[in-house]
Amino acid sequence: MAKNQYAVFGLGSFGAKLAVELGKAGNTVVIVDIDRQRVDDLREKVTEAIIADVSNEEVVRELNVAKFDAVILGMSSHFEDQVLALTLLKQEGARKVLAKANTAIQERILYRLGADEVIQPEQDVAERISRRLSMANITDLFEFKGSAFAEVSVPARMAGKSLRQLDLRNRCNVTVLLMHKPGCPTETILSPDTLLEKGDQLTVFGSRESILKLFKEN
Incomplete structure (x- = not known):
């Protein structure tokens, strides 16, 4: 059976845990974060680990995001970057985008910008x-x-x-x-x-x- 392909942008506690669990389940998982230490901590647990700024248009384009079954945005503590990343993902043809929100206002904004699913883990x-x-x-x-x-x-x-x-x-x-x-x-x-x-x-x-x-x- 072919593996699903996922990308996780942002490696806070939610994104890191999800990336590891997706990898354990046998999926192809690409992680991306601007923080070198966070990326290095998970490098051996995923398929590919990239240090990059996903709020940068050129970075998102080079990642060829349309190939992933879903892209997960776990950058809710940096909401402006999350909004930029979501906009770029939709622009580059991402098939499905799941985004983490910390508040109901963030959830509404993310849905309006095109997120396919918004997750509030604590809620x-x-x-x-x-x-x-x-x-x-x-x-x-x-x-x-x-x-x-x-x-x-x-x-x-x-x-x-x-x-x-x-x-x-x-x-x-x-x-x-x-x-x-x-x-x-x-x-x-x-x-x-x-x-x-x-x-x-x-x-x-x-x-x-x-x-x-x-x-x-x-």
């Missing part, structure tokens, strides 16, 4: 923790292209019933993908006659509203 983490603490049976929920994946616990009212009896896919448009019983390995759901027990962990897919309705309460 995203806070929202996930809030959901987890506020919803008794939902330990995590990720929205994805209008739908959601969630890790949920089986509530008491579903215990002792089979997936066939519950018929979640047809009644609620929620599909159970994986099941984990305490003390056992995670397994793919193979039989609709599998009985659920209170506290079983499920990975489900469906609309956010349907998942919340099904699993928010005991």
